[in-house]
Amino acid sequence: MDYGKTGAAKPSKGAPRYDAHKSSGKAKTGAPDKGEKSALLARMKVAAEKGKS
Known part of the structure; x- marks a missing residue:
């Protein structure tokens, strides 16, 4: 039996972590x-001045 072929496939080393569900529907607006x-x-x-006292 070839134990190297069992289990889940390893992700490719150079592939970016990309999730299409997270990026859909958002428009990039910039600065x-x-x-x-x-x-x-x-x-x-104003908030910094309130925090000092």
Whole structure:
């Protein structure tokens, strides 16, 4: 009996880990515009000041 042929097949070494279920239905939007980023930074600064005291 050839024990090397039993069990599940080994994945190929160079193949990327890809799951079609995770990537379907999502649109890539890229970086947010400057207005959103500045508003986010302002909220982060306020939260940091609250955390100091």
